[in-house]
Amino acid sequence: MLSVNDLSINFGGNVLxxxxxxxxxxxxCYGIIGANGAGKSTFIKILSGELEPSTGTVTIAAKxxxxxxxxNQNMYDDYTVMDTVIMGNQRLYDCGKExxxxxxxxxxxxxxxxxxxxxxxxxxxLGGWEAESDASRILQGLGVSPDFHGTxxxxxxxxxxxxxxxxxxxxxxPDIILLDEPTAFLDMPNRYELCTLLRRLAHDEGKCIxxxxxxxxxxxxxCDAVALIDPPRLHLLPTDEMIRSGHIxxxxxxxxxxxxxxxxxxxxxx
Numbered sequence: 409m410l411s412v413n414d415l416s417i418n419f420g421g422n423v424l425x426x427x428x429x430x431x432x433x434x435x436x437c438y439g440i441i442g443a444n445g446a447g448k449s450t451f452i453k454i455l456s457g458e459l460e461p462s463t464g465t466v467t468i469a470a471k472x473x474x475x476x477x478x479x480n481q482n483m484y485d486d487y488t489v490m491d492t493v494i495m496g497n498q499r500l501y502d503c504g505k506e507x508x509x510x511x512x513x514x515x516x517x518x519x520x521x522x523x524x525x526x527x528x529x530x531x532x533x534l535g536g537w538e539a540e541s542d543a544s545r546i547l548q549g550l551g552v553s554p555d556f557h558g559t560x561x562x563x564x565x566x567x568x569x570x571x572x573x574x575x576x577x578x579x580x581x582p583d584i585i586l587l588d589e590p591t592a593f594l595d596m597p598n599r600y601e602l603c604t605l606l607r608r609l610a611h612d613e614g615k616c617i618x619x620x621x622x623x624x625x626x627x628x629x630x631c632d633a634v635a636l637i638d639p640p641r642l643h644l645l646p647t648d649e650m651i652r653s654g655h656i657x658x659x660x661x662x663x664x665x666x667x668x669x670x671x672x673x674x675x676x677x678x
């Protein structure tokens with residue numbers, strides 16, 4: 409579904425990644441971990457197309473839609489929480505706004521009627537009639553009360569803004585979901601709910617999910633495989649193999665890691 413071929417990236421003559429070849433397939437949840445500054449966010453920017461690699465390619469399978477957790481918290485300040493989430497499927501949002509604008513015209517004519525009918529059909533195919541209820545369900549699952557769904561983003565607490573942008577990335581049933589530090593501002597109950605949701609989206613609905621985290625326990629309990637940054641290489645290993653390989657001890661050389669494969673739980677002791 410998502411492939412990386414012979415990818416390298418250089419900054420000012422310094423090699424961050426070199427000759428990276430990876431395949432990400434549907435039905436799996438992937439994580440990327442590494443030391444601070446190792447390039448986790450940079451790699452996600454490359455996958456999303458925000459940043460061009462120095463060499464190599466990133467390829468998305470035909471007719472597959474990718475969503476990305478936005479990092480600019482002020483990007484949607486002029487929109488309501490509900491509109492911000494629905495913009496996770498930009499075509500759906502644009503279709504709905506154009507349709508409403510036509511119906512609001514005081515001089516509605518035959519051409520408008522034809523265009524409105526076309527938009528109605530597309531709106532229905534994109535799931536527009538269920539959009540608000542779907543967005544509300546995702547928001548509530550992340551701990552954003554319905555009381556805030558009509559609030560302007562500029563008036564939201566920054567901690568809730570992050571959750572709204574996360575809901576935007578999850579909205580509209582994207583095939584590939586890229587999340588940069590999605591659990592950073594979530595409390596433990598919402599963090600658990602998010603992990604449960606991501607595993608369901610991957611395993612039950614066939615999504616391809618890739619996220620960065622500095623939380624080792626989240627990565628190893630949630631993910632089917634983990635990309636470990638070991639500059640300038642990137643190793644993608646199944647979680648169990650990563651435990652056995654000794655890579656974890658290299659990252660946490662002052663501690664030990666206990667992994668229970670049956671419950672997929674990890675304990676890190678220093």
